[in-house]
Amino acid sequence: MAHEKVSRGIFITTATYTKDALEFGAANPIQLLDGAGFVKKLQELPKERQDALLRFAFEGDYKTPTCASCGIKMVKRDGKRGAFWGCVNYPRCKSAFTIKE
Numbered sequence: 001m002a003h004e005k006v007s008r009g010i011f012i013t014t015a016t017y018t019k020d021a022l023e024f025g026a027a028n029p030i031q032l033l034d035g036a037g038f039v040k041k042l043q044e045l046p047k048e049r050q051d052a053l054l055r056f057a058f059e060g061d062y063k064t065p066t067c068a069s070c071g072i073k074m075v076k077r078d079g080k081r082g083a084f085w086g087c088v089n090y091p092r093c094k095s096a097f098t099i100k101e
Contacts, residue, residue: 001030012038067095 001009007029014035017025025032033041042050064073067087074085076099083101087093 014038065097067093069093069095 010031012033016034017032065085070089077086083099084096086096
């Protein structure tokens with residue numbers, strides 16, 4: 001936020017926040033929204049807005065994960081320990097996770 005000179009921010013997680021994180025958010029111009037709070041905000045939207053978000057969320061290839069570091073689709077690879085999703089920018093980006101079939 002400081003680097004981009006943004007005065008306020010919202011940080012959303014699908015999980016929950018620790019006490020320390022909540023205190024940090026309260027002491028700074030950061031709104032922390034946990035999974036339950038995010039769902040509540042979505043449910044408060046008018047039905048047509050909810051439908052538009054749902055269409056957007058399922059637009060395109062949603063079965064292939066996106067690299068959290070690079071923001072691009074990952075590729076399925078086979079390794080010594082089995083199949084995994086890996087970033088196409090390997091070895092510069094080492095983001096990967098196993099595929100449980």
